[in-house]
Amino acid sequence: MGTSIPARHHSAPPRQADDTAQPAIVFKDAAIRRGDHLIWSHGDFTIPQGSVTAIVGTNGAGKTTMLKAELGLLAIAHGSVTVLGEPAGKANQRIGYVPQSYTSDIDSNLTAEQSVLLGLTGTKFGFHITSRAQRQQAREAMDFVGVADKANYRLSQLSGGLRQRVAIAQALVSNPQLLMLDEPLANLDLASQRATVHVLARLNHELGMTIQIVAHDLNMLLPILTGAVYLLDGHPHYAAMNKVLDAELLTHLYGTTVQVVTTPQGDMFVTPTPDEPAGMNQDTHAPDEVARFHHHAGEQHRQ
Amino acid sequence: MNHIAFSFDPQWTQTLSMPFMHNAFLAGLCIAIAAGAMGYFTIARHSTFAAHALAHIGLPGATGAVLLGLPVSLGLGAFALMGALIIGALGKRASQREIATGTVLAFATGLGLFFARLSSSASQQMQSILFGSILTITNDQVIGFAIFDILLVIILAVIYRPLLFSSLDEQVAQAKGVPIALMNVLFMAIMAGVITIAVPAVGTLLIFALVVTPAATANIIAASPLKAMVTASVLCLVSIWGGLVLSAMFPAPPSFIIVTLSTLMWAIARGASSIHHQR
Numbered sequence: 001m002g003t004s005i006p007a008r009h010h011s012a013p014p015r016q017a018d019d020t021a022q023p024a025i026v027f028k029d030a031a032i033r034r035g036d037h038l039i040w041s042h043g044d045f046t047i048p049q050g051s052v053t054a055i056v057g058t059n060g061a062g063k064t065t066m067l068k069a070e071l072g073l074l075a076i077a078h079g080s081v082t083v084l085g086e087p088a089g090k091a092n093q094r095i096g097y098v099p100q101s102y103t104s105d106i107d108s109n110l111t112a113e114q115s116v117l118l119g120l121t122g123t124k125f126g127f128h129i130t131s132r133a134q135r136q137q138a139r140e141a142m143d144f145v146g147v148a149d150k151a152n153y154r155l156s157q158l159s160g161g162l163r164q165r166v167a168i169a170q171a172l173v174s175n176p177q178l179l180m181l182d183e184p185l186a187n188l189d190l191a192s193q194r195a196t197v198h199v200l201a202r203l204n205h206e207l208g209m210t211i212q213i214v215a216h217d218l219n220m221l222l223p224i225l226t227g228a229v230y231l232l233d234g235h236p237h238y239a240a241m242n243k244v245l246d247a248e249l250l251t252h253l254y255g256t257t258v259q260v261v262t263t264p265q266g267d268m269f270v271t272p273t274p275d276e277p278a279g280m281n282q283d284t285h286a287p288d289e290v291a292r293f294h295h296h297a298g299e300q301h302r303q
Numbered sequence: 304m305n306h307i308a309f310s311f312d313p314q315w316t317q318t319l320s321m322p323f324m325h326n327a328f329l330a331g332l333c334i335a336i337a338a339g340a341m342g343y344f345t346i347a348r349h350s351t352f353a354a355h356a357l358a359h360i361g362l363p364g365a366t367g368a369v370l371l372g373l374p375v376s377l378g379l380g381a382f383a384l385m386g387a388l389i390i391g392a393l394g395k396r397a398s399q400r401e402i403a404t405g406t407v408l409a410f411a412t413g414l415g416l417f418f419a420r421l422s423s424s425a426s427q428q429m430q431s432i433l434f435g436s437i438l439t440i441t442n443d444q445v446i447g448f449a450i451f452d453i454l455l456v457i458i459l460a461v462i463y464r465p466l467l468f469s470s471l472d473e474q475v476a477q478a479k480g481v482p483i484a485l486m487n488v489l490f491m492a493i494m495a496g497v498i499t500i501a502v503p504a505v506g507t508l509l510i511f512a513l514v515v516t517p518a519a520t521a522n523i524i525a526a527s528p529l530k531a532m533v534t535a536s537v538l539c540l541v542s543i544w545g546g547l548v549l550s551a552m553f554p555a556p557p558s559f560i561i562v563t564l565s566t567l568m569w570a571i572a573r574g575a576s577s578i579h580h581q582r
Contacts, residue, residue, distance in 0.1 A: 071478045092478050099474045108471060109347065109522045109531065115471060122468030123479050127460050154526055170475070 022085050024049045024178055024210040025070060027236065029079035032062060032069055039065050040231060041078065045238030049177070052204050052211045052224050053238070057231030063214045064100065066229070066236060067180050070212075071097060084177055091178075096171025098164075100182040100214070112158065112166045113151040116141055119170035141173040142166070145199045161192025168199060179203060182214045185221075193220050200224060311552060318551040323438050327557075330440045331543035333448035334504050334513070337455055337497045339536025342518025343528055344490060347470040351515045352401055353390055353491070356408040358498045358507040360386035362415030365432045365502075369425035370418055375432060376444070376499055383495035386411075391491030392484075435506035435558040437547070448500050455493060462489060467528060504543060505558045512562040513539060516569050523572040538568055 023046045031041035039062040047053055055063045068074040069081055072089015084091040096119075108115070116138040117130060142148040145165040147158075155163055164184055171179060181200075185193045201224045203209040215221055218228070227240045318324065345354045361383035368378025390404070419429040431439070459466075469476040469486045477483045498510060505513050521534035546561035 073474070073477060092480060095478070097475055097478045099472065109526065110467075110471060110528065111526050114527065118464065118468045118471060119475075119479075122464050122471075122476060123481050124464050125461055128464065152526070 026082040031078035033077040043236040051226040054228040055214045061231035096176035096179045098181045108155040119173040141169040178210045315551040335540035338514045358510040359408045360411045366418035380499040387491035387495035391488035437504045512565045520569040520572045
């Protein structure tokens with residue numbers, strides 16, 4: 001059970017060395033606007049393959065927009081976005097995408113298996129009969145995320161956590177190299193959050209899948225993250241995990257006081273303090289000051 | 304006429320063997336196939352209200368056609384198709400915009416009434432457009448319905464998976480390369496066609512019970528899309544044929560009995576499934 005891997009990975013030749021050396025995502029001076037409104041600009045970073053990256057930022061900072069830009073669903077106003085070696089939108093067959101709204105659609109009458117199969121056959125026009133190999137692939141994807149026993153349940157009968165995992169199975173069934181998830185942990189209870197994170201960890205460790213996760217709460221994801229894109233002051237920046245986990249930075253990022261705690265086990269937790277302790281002096285900066293501060297951080301990273 | 308006659312007609316088998324009944328049964332079969340297949344997608348795409356509205360948008364087309372001396376179905380179909388293309392072009396989200404849709408629906412119904420009042424012949428046809436007149440369906444109409452059904456089944460077979468995928472989640476389908484704008488327009492255009500052939504049976508006002516209700520009942524009974532479509536068609540057929548037989552036995556309009564049967568089956572399925580879930 002623990003080692004079950006979607007079918008094509010068994011037969012696929014080992015990935016070429018130059019393939020893994022190629023970065024998963026490259027932003028070059030990228031900008032996105034909607035109408036007259038500039039959402040973000042000067043996106044300049046490279047995310048390596050095999051990484052697990054969080055996209056963090058306040059509401060409305062353009063996190064989902066970033067995923068859509070990478071998928072080519074939104075046109076870039078400036079610069080370039082390269083995904084898996086191709087311009088954004090060209091490599092979508094090698095990308096699994098799980099949008100946020102997915103789990104809220106409780107009306108669906110489809111069974112889990114039918115839903116997962118659509119990830120494999122949903123783009124095909126014409127008359128097709130689902131082959132045994134396709135069913136097997138769907139079964140293996142469901143097995144991997146631990147919903148194989150729910151194959152014949154309707155989506156409307158499943159809990160939010162299980163629907164989330166069915167959605168991930170649907171994204172996995174075509175064996176993507178890159179998996180993008182938009183707020184996969186939102187509205188899930190703690191146990192479901194842990195189960196989802198565990199699935200993501202195994203995808204990364206066992207299959208070497210590159211993963212991007214839009215998140216507003218990093219806590220649950222911290223053990224598996226290798227880096228984060230933080231959307232601050234209208235510019236996306238990428239940093240490896242040790243740089244992101246900086247209390248000062250996170251405080252600016254969220255606009256509320258955040259503490260980073262190192263526990264005896266070595267785990268770090270980002271803790272939004274519920275109330276200001278008496279006498280605590282919150283370090284605040286004007287937006288232009290913050291912009292300079294983070295451009296420095298970005299430049300250091302590039303060197 | 305104080306006395307309301309509600310008596311069993313012993314001559315009902317003779318009524319059923321009349322040529323107009325023959326046409327009505329055939330038309331019922333065609334309508335059931337079309338409504339059953341599209342009803343599933345209407346629910347899956349959360350477009351039930353848009354489908355209901357299309358029938359009403361077709362109303363001024365129908366009464367306007369009578370005014371101009373054109374066939375009712377032509378006017379109805381043209382207006383419904385026009386409405387469908389506009390709603391389809393606005394996207395799947397737009398078909399869920401209830402206030403805009405409802406406002407247009409009310410305006411169209413009013414316009415339909417206005418056109419009907421402009422001529423006495425349109426006025427006379429108003430009731431049959433609103434409530435259906437399955438017993439007056441002609442041979443030519445039946446042939447038209449059958450051709451529509453064949454086209455519908457072929458088109459649905461070709462676009463089945465992408466349409467289903469985009470119904471489940473438009474964003475994922477779009478990311479994977481499904482042309483969702485085309486799916487929307489196609490879906491709404493086919494819907495307009497289904498409405499056009501279903502209106503003669505139950506009229507614009509009762510269309511919901513024929514296109515959406517059997518599909519909703521089928522969704523409770525069957526889990527796979529194909530099974531649900533077949534089940535919906537069978538339920539629709541039972542409603543229409545049952546309506547024809549019962550209206551021959553008892554003095555009640557077929558539309559009323561069709562809608563009653565459809566609603567009863569839905570209520571029973573709903574009731575049974577909620578009892579089943581409580582256990």
